[in-house]
Amino acid sequence: MAARAAVEExxxxxxxxxxxxxxxxxDDSLSEAxxxxxARLGEGGCDCEETALSDFDRSWxxxxxxxxxxxxxxxxxxxxxxxxxxxKSLDDLLSTQEKHEGLITVDKKVDLSTTTGVPEEHIKTRxxxxxKPAKHAMQSGTYNTHKWKIEFDTRERxxxxxxxxxxSGDPLSNIQLxxxxxxxxxAFCEKNGWDYSVTxxxxxxxxxxxxxxxxxxxxxxxxxxx
Numbered sequence: 001m002a003a004r005a006a007v008e009e010x011x012x013x014x015x016x017x018x019x020x021x022x023x024x025x026x027d028d029s030l031s032e033a034x035x036x037x038x039a040r041l042g043e044g045g046c047d048c049e050e051t052a053l054s055d056f057d058r059s060w061x062x063x064x065x066x067x068x069x070x071x072x073x074x075x076x077x078x079x080x081x082x083x084x085x086x087x088k089s090l091d092d093l094l095s096t097q098e099k100h101e102g103l104i105t106v107d108k109k110v111d112l113s114t115t116t117g118v119p120e121e122h123i124k125t126r127x128x129x130x131x132k133p134a135k136h137a138m139q140s141g142t143y144n145t146h147k148w149k150i151e152f153d154t155r156e157r158x159x160x161x162x163x164x165x166x167x168s169g170d171p172l173s174n175i176q177l178x179x180x181x182x183x184x185x186x187a188f189c190e191k192n193g194w195d196y197s198v199t200x201x202x203x204x205x206x207x208x209x210x211x212x213x214x215x216x217x218x219x220x221x222x223x224x225x226x
Contacts, residue, residue: 111193118192127153128195129151129152131149131150132147132182132199134201148180149176149177186198
């Protein structure tokens with residue numbers, strides 16, 4: 001015997017019928033509500049009865065059919081005349097004029113050494129080295145070699161008998177600053193009034209060499225073990 005569709009009010013699965021069949025969910029009942037009445041066989045297999053539709057089922061079916069009719073009768077000419085939203089570039093959204101109204105543009109270089117509060121002895125007498133770290137002997141990758149760094153010159157030190165370390169009265173002795181490129185590091189030193197020197201990167205192209213070349217019999221290429 002076919003299972004009858006019955007749904008509880010709270011939307012959960014209803015208890016099973018007397019014959020033990022499980023009842024359908026709310027979505028299945030609503031989808032069946034918009035369909036025309038269907039006939040099913042009774043227990044004897046000969047008598048037929050139509051499913052009765054409630055007032056809610058009839059109103060739901062009218063709404064579904066009405067919405068479908070509106071979509072079908074829509075004028076395609078009017079749809080073609082509808083204008084889409086204008087496409088704006090990312091620069092117009094991120095770089096707005098209101099965002100840059102408070103910026104002040106200066107043509108010449110700015111010296112901030114008089115306003116930073118750094119003592120004069122750590123401005124005029126300091127030498128800054130701008131460099132880019134290279135790979136060490138045990139390194140095969142390129143980690144920690146993409147940033148430019150600045151470091152200050154070494155001042156006087158003395159041995160500390162308490163710990164056996166070397167102490168210094170220089171507040172800038174162990175400071176390292178990282179920059180994405182060399183130009184930013186140079187501009188930072190010029191703004192603070194420091195003298196600087198730039199250590200350029202020496203690019204060395206590795207020569208391809210096979211492992212078997214270390215054991216070649218040729219006197220020009222073989223490595224002596226004595």
